[in-house]
Amino acid sequence: MLIAVIDTGMDYNHPDLRGGRVRTDIDRDFVNNDEDAMDDHGHGAFVAGIAAANTNNGQGIAGVCPGCQVLPITVLRRTARVRQTVEPGALSTQPRPARRLSA
Ligand SMILES: [Ca+2]
Ligand SMILES: [Ca+2]
Ligand SMILES: [Ca+2]
Numbered sequence: 001m002l003i004a005v006i007d008t009g010m011d012y013n014h015p016d017l018r019g020g021r022v023r024t025d026i027d028r029d030f031v032n033n034d035e036d037a038m039d040d041h042g043h044g045a046f047v048a049g050i051a052a053a054n055t056n057n058g059q060g061i062a063g064v065c066p067g068c069q070v071l072p073i074t075v076l077r078r079t080a081r082v083r084q085t086v087e088p089g090a091l092s093t094q095p096r097p098a099r100r101l102s103a
Contacts (some may be wrong), residue, residue: 001065001067001068001069002023002068002069002070002071003048003051003052003065003068003069003070003071004070004071004073005044005047005048005051005070005071005072005073006073006075007039007043007044007047007072007073007074007075007076008039008040008041008042008043008044008074008076008077008078009027009029009037009038009039009040009041009044009045009072009074010022010027010037010038010039010044010045010048010070010072011038011039011042011044011045012024012038012072014045014049014060015054015057015059015060016049016053016054016057016059016060016061016063017045017048017049017052017053017054017070018054019054020069021052021054021068021069021070022048022069022070022071022072023069023070023071023072024036024037024072026071027071027072027073027074028072028073028074029074030073030074030075031074031075031076031077032074037072037073037074039072039074040078041076041077041078043076044072044074044076048070048072049061049063050063050064051063051064051065051068051070052064052065052066052067052068052069052070053066054066
């Protein structure tokens with residue numbers, strides 16, 4: 001299952017999100033308008049960890065869906081204020097639609 005995390009982005013180098021957990025091939029940064037949704041705040045990575053952090057690795061926490069992948073969508077700046085809204089069809093351009101959304 002793919003979980004879209006619509007937040008500040010995601011630290012895809014975090015030990016608890018390694019192992020192909022984060023889809024960096026189809027991520028999107030609507031704040032800087034690029035295709036690299038690296039988290040510069042930390043909140044998005046926190047949310048992603050709750051969803052899909054690796055389990056039994058002695059790092060961080062255990063995600064509620066450790067077999068899931070997460071798709072970072074950045075819509076929040078470092079100040080965690082929404083810069084712009086995401087049009088309802090924006091995610092439909094992704095090759096594989098996410099089945100769960102977090103905002
Ligand atoms: Ca990317
Ligand atoms: Ca970016
Ligand atoms: Ca962990």
